[in-house]
Amino acid sequence: MSAWNFAAGPARLPDAVLALAERSLFARDASGACVSEQPFSGAACRALRAHASRQLAALIDLPADYRILFLAGGAMQQFSLLPLNLAAPGQRVGYVDTGYWAARAALEATLHRPVHTLPPPGDAPLAVPDDLAYCHLTTNETADGLAWPELPAPPPGVPLVADATADFLCRPLDISRFGLLYASAQKNIGVAGLTVVIVRQDLLARSPASLPALWSYARQAEADSCVNTPPVLALQLAALVFDWVAEQGGLPAMAAANRRKAALLYAAIERSHGFYRCPASPPWRSPVTVCWHLPEAGLEERFVAEAVAAGLHHLAGHPRRGGIRACLYNAMPEAGVAALAEFMADFQRRFG
Template sequence: MAWNFAAGPARLPDAVLAQAGALFRRSDDGACTIERPFSGPRFRAVLANARQRLAELLDLPSNYRILFMAGGAMQQFALLPMNLARAGQAVAYADSGYWSRRARQEAGWSGPLIEAARHPGATALTAPVAGKWALPADCAYCHITPNETADGIAYPALPDTGAVPLVADCTSALLLAPLAVEKFGLIYASAQKNIGPAGLCVVIVREDLLERSPVALPAVFSYRQQAEAGSCVNTPPMLALEMAALVFEWIAGQGGLPAMAAANQKKAALLYGAIDGSRGFYQAPVEAVHRSPVNVRFQLAADALTERFIEQAAAAGLQHLRGHPQVGGLRASLYNAMPLAGVAALVDFMADFARRHG
């Protein structure tokens, strides 16, 4: 059997794929599910169910709104200052690795940028030190990336930003485990990790922040107007939303986010245990307490073996293990839909490869 360890688009649950075929079958009216009007009752029911189920999974406080927006996280990099910051108002960003830097770069047009915190060292091997961060009182928001997909780094604890709203790119962290949403002003996540197909981005925003969206902002980019229109200012990504609704139901059926957390901890422990127990043949460069539980970054002590490892792993059905181009090495992504059996297959291959090349 082949296993997809890609960082995204990632593996979808087998049960969801089995159900997805029905979305493409025509009914008596000559239309399949995703051909019907997005303003019609059938799709609006799907949308409402997806919103309700996600709120239940997250135990969402009543003063937060869920937006389903077209595009991905990089689009939100630009939309955040448009919606949350006044002209010329400072915004703060913490540097924890590759994707937090990309988010900061995209916000650079908006006005003054403050570095709220930074990982120590020349390269990112830990998240920034948590605790209380000193920020100007009039700062519009403080942005973090709690899980760095490329660097394999996760925040072990959230920072205290005081009255400044904490904003987070949770693309590779949402739905892995219970999340204290009330600690954030806004979180957002592209779908293609734990939610569904690419093309959809979930935005969860505290209601008071919606009032910051300028009246002159184009409606399709406005968090406030999208909230008022139930995420239907324009035609939403209907297929991605239908699939997301199925994924939310699947997670609920597995026992919700506590069950996801337990399963993900078991998978991560198995793989990191194999790396740490390899007597240096494999190495995980990120400091142990900062290791991502879902994007496991590792490397071979003998770098010359890396290409051989990737080729032989692919031949054994273990796909997409090459590390991010910015950091190199190897990476295995263990999102919710990756079963323990897939990780066990990777660990067995790693042990065999070490025996043959160690």
């Protein structure tokens, strides 16, 4: 029986990447050291950063006036670094409240700058005040199963900033729409401990000189993400993943596969006639984090337990939201999603 990992993160790595990592990450070269044992200012580490940057830039069609930073830590660290780098003291920052992680980001920002909370758009366009230092959104809410169907357009002079952790590299994205975009690695990039920050060059000038060097986007850009020792091992894995995505056909191929996988689960939910209930409205349903509920909490517990016995792991919803959650990041094969859809139909036959 195959085992499938639907964890929200740290999430599954592509099989080919995992196999290559086993052979290559700790292989020592003629110097007697693997890359993780060598000085980060040395040739091997410089070559690694250069390769990862080139491959990622090609995948996302990076505009010439943007910089890629590879920073230690996770996306939550950026919740504080964003207002400190992009907003002057006392200047308001905007946060669109679409769910759990958007609210967490806004709450952290309140420690540093005044926060203006924006409701998610309904029939009318998102109304963004023109005095904000930036407008922040979360492209995919992993706890709620929501994804933006269409990006908003803030007023000129208000950069759009996004936490793209959950769906980064899952589909083509027009980087020029953003002033800054960030994504931690443990969902579609590699392993925890690394965050990618993509920032428009002109915004680096906003970083105050008084910021500690480790916190400053400008200082990190000047130092090629090496103000301190970078997370070399996590970056090696990220580079392998970037290569793998390119070999699969790039972001259009990732998007097509993710649409097929999500369609399998949403079809299973719709066919259940209410036994499985998806809280997200169809336009906002995420293609990579599918969330649903059963009629009773006891049934949800039984679903998760029986799923484990069937080789379907880590399907419990976020602790603050409950229910069931299946994360269909790039590395999840369609066969795993088909197995889950089949299990859902069987479970409903027995308990519906």
